[in-house]
Amino acid sequence: MSAEVTAGGLILIVVGLANMFFGYLIFRVLLALNFAVIGAAFGAALGASIAESDAIVVLCAILGGLILGALAYFLWSFGVFLMGLLFGGVLGAELSRLLGASDTTQLAIVIIGAAVVGLIALLLRKPIVIIGTAFTGASAVLAGVNLLAPDIAILDRAAGGTNGVIAFAIWVVLGLLGTLWQFSRSARWRASDAL
Numbered sequence: 001m002s003a004e005v006t007a008g009g010l011i012l013i014v015v016g017l018a019n020m021f022f023g024y025l026i027f028r029v030l031l032a033l034n035f036a037v038i039g040a041a042f043g044a045a046l047g048a049s050i051a052e053s054d055a056i057v058v059l060c061a062i063l064g065g066l067i068l069g070a071l072a073y074f075l076w077s078f079g080v081f082l083m084g085l086l087f088g089g090v091l092g093a094e095l096s097r098l099l100g101a102s103d104t105t106q107l108a109i110v111i112i113g114a115a116v117v118g119l120i121a122l123l124l125r126k127p128i129v130i131i132g133t134a135f136t137g138a139s140a141v142l143a144g145v146n147l148l149a150p151d152i153a154i155l156d157r158a159a160g161g162t163n164g165v166i167a168f169a170i171w172v173v174l175g176l177l178g179t180l181w182q183f184s185r186s187a188r189w190r191a192s193d194a195l
Contacts, residue, residue, distance in 0.1 A: 001148070005147055005148075006147075006148065008144075008147055009144040009145070009146075009147035009148040010144065010148070011144070012140045012141070012143050012144030012147065013140070013141050013144035013145065013148075014144075015137075015140055016137040016138065016139070016140030016141035016142075016143075016144060017137065017141060018137070019133045019134070019136055019137030019140065019178075020133070020134050020137030020138055020141065020174065020175070020177070020178030020181075021134075021137075021178055021181050021182065022182070023129065023130065023132070023133020023134060023136075023137060023178070023182060024126070024129050024130045024133060024182050024186050024189070025182075025185075025186075025189050027076070027079075027083075027129050027133060028073055028076050028079075029073075031072045031073065031076060031079040031083070032069045032070070032072045032073035033069065034072070035068045035069050035071070035072035035079070036065040036066070036068060036069030036072070037065065038068060039064040039065045039066070039067055039068025039069060040061040040062070040064050040065035040068075041061075041064075042064050042068070043060040043061040043062070043063055043064020043065060044057050044058075044060060044061035044064070046060050046064065047059065047060030047061060077122065077125070080121050080122065080125050080128065080129060081118050081119075081121055081122050082118070083121060083128070083129065083132050083133070083136075084114075084117045084118040084119070084120060084121025084122070084128055084132060085114040085115070085117070085118040085121075086114070086132070086136060087117050087121075087128070087131070087132035087135060087136055088113040088114040088115065088116055088117025088118055089110045089111075089113060089114035090135065090136055090139055091113050091117065091135070092106075092109040092110040092111070092112065092113025092114065093106065093109075093110050093113075094168060094171065095109060095113070096109040096110065097158065097164065098164060098165065098168050100160065117132075126186070130179055130182040130183060130186065131175075131179050133178070133182070134175050134176075134177075134178030134179040134181075134182060135171070135175035135178070135179070137174075137175075137178055138171050138174035138175040138178060139171065141174060142155055142167065142170065142171055142174070154166040154167055154170070155167055155170065
């Protein structure tokens with residue numbers, strides 16, 4: 001196993017655990033960081049399209065990251081909607097994979113799941129942030145463990161048959177553990193600390 005794969009697996013596990021157990025508390029910061037990375041990528045692409053100078057590319061990347069990161073932090077309700085889209089898409093992918101749906105049906109289930117959960121997220125922000133971060137964190141943990149131990153078939157959610165069902169059950173259990181932990185702690189976290 002290469003050092004890159006090991007590092008990637010460990011990063012997925014650490015980030016996944018942070019999301020599973022503290023996603024509500026750190027949501028705005030994580031949201032801003034995620035969108036800062038996206039903004040930096042768009043800024044770098046824009047900079048590369050308008051100039052051949054590395055300095056311009058870096059400057060555009062920094063500006064794009066700062067602008068999109070700040071917007072995400074302060075307009076976090078939109079981020080909650082996007083997080084709901086992500087969670088709904090992940091849930092749709094997991095269910096369609098478990099059902100053995102065709103590619104077209106999988107795509108439809110993912111899109112419908114993303115849209116429905118995205119809209120529900122706007123109405124029920126706190127529970128959706130907690131549930132969404134717990135389950136997406138659980139996905140990251142399983143993906144990281146799968147990178148580190150690819151021979152353990154019951155951890156491979158893409159596996160079919162019994163192994164796929166067991167992996168799905170592990171994902172649900174991890175997601176529920178994270179959800180329960182966050183709900184049990186969220187009342188103790190000051191309102192100013194969260195969201």
